[in-house]
Amino acid sequence: MNERLNKGWFARPTLTVAKDLLGCVLVHKTPRGAISGTIVEVEAYCGVTDRACHTYGGRRSKRNDVMFGEAGHAYIYLIYGMYNCFNITSDTDDHPCAILIRALRPLSGIDLMRANSPKIRKENELCMGPGRLCRAMAITRKEYGLPLFDPASRLYVTGGDNVQKFQIVKSKRIGIDYAGKDAERLWRFSIKDDRCVSHAPA
């Protein structure tokens, strides 16, 4: 299963897509070479009824516009003035949802990751956390809206090894205390005991 994931794969219920992304491989073909990592931590943001989601209440803006389109596109935004966060749009067209990719286990192009993040010494920390991940992978808002399923796209996801065994840990999403009841939902998924997951199990 090293095929690029297709449009239909992303156009399924967001929680399903989020869990299935664990173990898949995110690839960015940059001018200097390909960079890739295995997805080990994600968070689901479930549309207009989820207070933590950028589309809560149907709010549509220039920033989140891509979430209102079809699944399988890159949703990238700036956080805290200096870091990018990479998400993948999911679900059906009338459900503006996305999945935040929070951590990867570096797989290839690790020398490029180190060049992008010279201050990070430990390999397992290169893509630990959404901001670091984007910096190491050279993902910026220039990649906003890219269709990941398009064979011509430089940014995409391939299926996992299919047979690989791991346990999925469910926990609360990070940094959304303002979301009231939705802050309690266990919509963060990670690979149990992986050394690249960004926060200890809740």
Place this chain on the structure above:
DNA sequence: CCAAAGATCGTCT
């Protein structure tokens, strides 16, 4: 090792 604070800017009110 850990807690605390600073950095920095696009987006929405």
Place this chain on the structure above:
DNA sequence: GACGATCTTTGGA
């Protein structure tokens, strides 16, 4: 004009 789906640095124990 305020505030993040964050990370690094610093200072202390």
